[in-house]
Structures are given as C-alpha cells and as structure tokens.
Amino acid sequence: MTHTSLFEPTALGPLTLPNRLVMAPMTRNRAAADGTPTDLMAEYYAQRATAGLIIAEAATPNAAGRTYPDTAALHTDAHAAGWRRVTDAVGAAGGRMFLQIQHGGRVGHPDNSGGRTPLAPSPVPLPETIHTPTGRQAPVVPREMTHDDIRATVADFATAARRAVDAGFAGVEVHSANGYLLHQFLAGNTNHRADAYGGGIAGRIRLTVEVAAAVAAAIGPERTGLRISPAVTANGIAEDDTDALYPALVDALAGSGLAYLHVVHADPDRPVFRAIRAGWRGTLIANPVLPLDRLPADGGRAAAERLLAAGADLIALGRPFLANPDLVERLRTGAPVNQVRDAYLMYVGGPTGYTDYPALPAPAGERLSYA
Template sequence: MIRTPRTGRPPALRPVQHHVTHQPLPSDSPLLQPVTAGALRAANRVWLAPLTRNRADADGTPNDLSVEYYRQRAGAGVVITEGSQPSAVGQGYPNTAGVVTDANEAGWTRVADAVHAEGGTLVVQLMHAGRISHTGTIDGATPVSSTATPAQGEIFTTEGPQAHSAPRALATDELPGVAAEFADAARRAIRAGVDGVELHAANGYLLHQFLADGVNDRTDAYGGPAENRARFVVEVAKATADAVGADRVGIRLSPANPYNDITEDDVSVYETLVAQLADLGLAYVHLLAEADDPIVGKLRAVWPGVLVLNTGFAVDSDRDAVGRIVADGVADAVTVGRPFIANPDLVTRWTRGSELNEPDPSTFYGGGAEGYTDYPRLAG
C-alpha cells in the first residue's frame, strides 16, 4: 500500500541498532522450527511479509533488482512477494509486478531460481487492486470493484498523488471471468517455478471490497448477508485451487482493517469465509490482526490448517514478542515486514541476537538499489 511517493535522495545507509540486541536464540526456539503448509516447506517460522516496493519494470516484469532483493531474503521461512496484479486492470500502483504476460512469467522464473538456489521457498501474492487504482495507471481503463463508489483519499501515480478513479461495479456475469484471471495468474506463477500463490483478500483491495459490509453495496447474490459477501472470495479460491492445487494456495485476510477506505462492522463474514476455505484445503490462512484480537481465536477455531499472523505495528516485530506468538500457539508462523526491508538476513540476525539495521522510509516505494538491495549483511 502506497501512502507517499519517494522524494529526494535518501541518506546514506548505515548499520544502526533498530531494537535492543538479544541473547542468541536456542536451537529449539519455536521460531526456528520447520513447518509444512500444504505443499510449502518452510525452514523456519519467520516469513517475509508481502511488501509493495515499486521496483518492477513498467510492464510489471520482475527485473535484476527484483531477483537480487528476493534472493537476499531467501532465509525467511517463506518469501511472500509484493502484491502482483493478476490482470492489467488489477494494477493499483506504478511499477508493481504482474503475473499477466509471458515476460512477467519469465521474470518470475528468474526470481524463483534465485530463491531456490539459496534454499528458500517462494510464494507470489496475487493482488487485484479493484477500486484502489487510477485510470492513468491502467492505460485509461476504468477500475472495477464490488461497488461503483470511489474510495476516498488519494493514490500515488506517475503524475503524483491523485484522487482514486471512480470504479464500475462488476456485473454478476463478469465475476467468473475475474476468478479465471486469478487462476490463470496462478498457473503462470507455478509454471515459472514458484512454490505457491497467496490471494490478497485484505487491506481494501478487490477481494476485501466484496467482503466488507461498508463497501459492498450489491443487491445480487454477492451482496448483503455474510454468506453472499464471502461468495466471490470462495469462488476465486476454488478456481485458483483447481488450477494449481489447493495445497499451493494461501490467502491473506485483514478483518476490520480500515486501510484504503474500508469500513467493516460485520466481521462474522470471516468465520463464514474461513469455514468454507477449510473445506477447500488451502495451504494456509495469513491473518493481519493483533494477537489478542478475539477474531484470531475465532478463526483459529474454524481453520484446521496452518495459521500465519502479521500483527502490523502492534508488537513492532520484536523478535521475542513474535516468538511468543508462535510459542503460545496463537499462530503457527509470523510474517515480518519492515525489519526484513533493512535486514535481508533477519533470521540470522535474530538467531545470533545481533543488532539490526534501521529501515529508511524514504526509499520504501520506487527508486533503484538504494534502500532495496544495498542494506548491509552480517559478515560470516
């Protein structure tokens, strides 16, 4: 999710302490234990969170920088990539990766080969932005959504911040085609050698726009009660699972997350949704929520598989705090974002109890190697 453009030249990067150092982790630490999620084999339980970085080529193809960035972070239990559009109209921001064309697919093959050469596991997140887009980013096309109501606020474009373009509501008979786009993108990803895909149904993007009662104003079979609002997400998950195998498909959810102009009072839709996803046998559910949020326990109760938790900034991704999440059985693995940006060898640093590099927010979105592939790693 982009909030501000990259401006100016960033300060020189240097290894500085981000959190206090710790004692080294014992070899039996819960964070260092392997875990299997469907067909995915994770060497540890510290996974790379999906992070929009806006460094792909203009046509959405992962490039040399992308290859190096993900290769550096292959020590994560699972490397989950930036949100990558499954169709041209699904793009939200400039220079996000796509899984749409042969060139995109070839780029992901290079990324997969690099991550696998380092012993890593790679999952591509499929993100259709829906109404969180601008016509200038999608070659003049109109964004699509569950609704015709535009999102409030602005989005970053190549011309600077702009109001979100007004979307059109997808017609009922168009929905199978959109589900097929997710499935086709998943096929491309697996054909490229990627280990799995993650459906982005969080943070206010298209699938979340169907789930959220404050956004979805439909009067067809995909609007109204929780069962209806969950329907499209289930259909997308089933189409994707049928295409590449349910054991290679995860999904990300963020109940009541207000990002991107989401209003959501009825979170019971997530219990309805996850119960149906359990019947499909997906690889994992990736939840963005605070560890003590009651929704975590409710979904844990209806989800028999691997649960991955991202707490956002609730515990600031401190090593010991996220370790307790796994040790206490709140989740089976955790995803970590900003510390992985500045510390490509984060698992090694946490294992040794080493100090961390401080991330430079001015380089988060767009640009080149600075703040992307040039953070220092530990010697030895």
C-alpha cells in the same frame, strides 16, 4: 498443538521450511513500467532467501487490477519470464517462494491501468488520492462489476496462479486483505450489491471463496494460501461485522484444504483472532502488530513468540525483512536489527533502500551465500 520455536523446520504443503518465519508480501515498485519483474528484484529476494518462506509482493492478474505505477504483474509471457529470473535466483540461494496475487479493485486509476476504469463491487470511490505516474490524483468512481466481469476476474486469478507455478513459485497467496478488490467485496461500506455477491455475509464472502477455490483447482489447494486483514481500515475500508464475517469465511473454507490462512494485524488478545484460530484447522500464518514508527529492538521476536504461543504456526514479518536481509539469523542470535531507512524509499525505484541493507559480517572463514 502450540509451537515453541521459531527456528525449527516445518512442513507447508509440498515444502519443508527451515524455520517458521515468513517474509510478508511487500509491494516495492521496482518492476518495469509494464509490470515485468526486474533483475534488481531477483537480487533483493535472493538476499532474503533464509526466510522460511518468502511471499513475493502483490502481482496483478490482469491489466484492470493494476494499483500503482511500477507494481508487479503476472498476465503476460514477459511478466512470467521476469518472475522466472526471480524464482531461479531465490532457488539458487536456497529459498522458497509463494507469489501474492492481487486485484486492486477501486484502488487504481486509469493512468495506472492503460486507460481502464477501475472495477469494484459498487461505484464507491476510494476516499483518498492515488499515486500515478504524474503524481497523486483524485480517485475515479469505479465501475460496478457485472457477472461477466466477476467470472473473468476469477478466471484471471486461476490463470495467474498457473503461470506462477510454471514460473517456479511453490504456490500463490490470494490477496483478500488491506482494502483491495476481494476485501472490497467483504466489507459493507464498499459492497452495496443486492445480488449473490453482496448483501449479507454469505454474499459478501462469495467472491473470496470462489477465487480461492478456482486457484486451488488450478494449482492444488496445497499450493494455495489466502490473506485476510480483519478490521484493518486500509484504503477506506470500514467493516461493521468483523467478528461474524471472518468466522463465517473460515467456515466456508473448511474442507478446502488450502495450504494456509494468513492473518494481517494478528493480535492474540482480539476475539476475532482467537475465533479464526479455533475455526481454522489448517496452517495459520500470523503477521503481528508492530509499532509503525520504529521496529522493536528484537526485530519482532517477542511479538512472534507471543503469536506462536497463541496457536499460530508461522509468523510473517514485513518491515523487519525489508531492512534485514539476514533477519532469521539476527532474531536467532539476538543481534541488533537495521531500522527502515527513509520510508519514502519503500515505494520508489532503484537499489537505494532496497538491496543495500547490510547483512551481518560473515564469521571468519565463512562466506555469505548471497554475497
């Protein structure tokens, strides 16, 4: 069944969402140096509580998986307490939240992960420099994961998921997109393994399926989502079998009962998108392809509606939510949208370019709940 309105309530696992708009996960580097979420993050997410669902930024499930400085984590009690302040603030503002769990794999550096060498399917370095506290540095050759490393990583995803639910999240999203660890296992150019986790498609999808299953076993499949990015070349990824790889992954997930599958760079004209939609019987979140230099004047509404017409159930938007705390209201009413100011502010600390994007003025007699 295709949906026609972005602005109608819908069910997602145990939740009722007030609309079909999802805030895409966005790393904003506003956590403390040890990965603990800050009160500033609580304020930022609470401002955006009218999203049907917020998927909070990537949080690493262990120290080795850390990507960049000041990114969020969830593997200590301090991290959990910080996230609890975030979920409390969003809940008080009327919102609903999942948390994305991400292991960076080769997208990391010993200076960002307490001296640990990044882990990856194969010892193939990132083909670009990486941000560290002392500036951009050459990538290091990652260490090929042993079966013990793999088992421990799967367990860390499950433990982080349990911690997330205990900290007030409605569920978690497993990050198997954009060139991070699980995507490195999916893609042939980063996975040269000859064991059960490499080689043909059945081997390369194995870790993503195992992590999704372990997380689902820990917190319930109805609280577990999975993000994929077919053909996205971020972080040096080059897939050579996209059109076979993702339908095989979808087949392997059939019967898993996951809350949703989330597709980055979703283009209704691409065969892989249509194949995923045809094969996946559950909820599909689609993140449309918007221009990189400037947000469309309608904030992405037309692109979102095209994807609904192509069978998506929920639409994820990133930068439109980043720049517009009240995006849902602006899309609904056709009000103009704020553009992203100064892209460099995306990944630096502090409130500028973070919590200072203005909401529309409240109509006379009404007060904004997050004012």
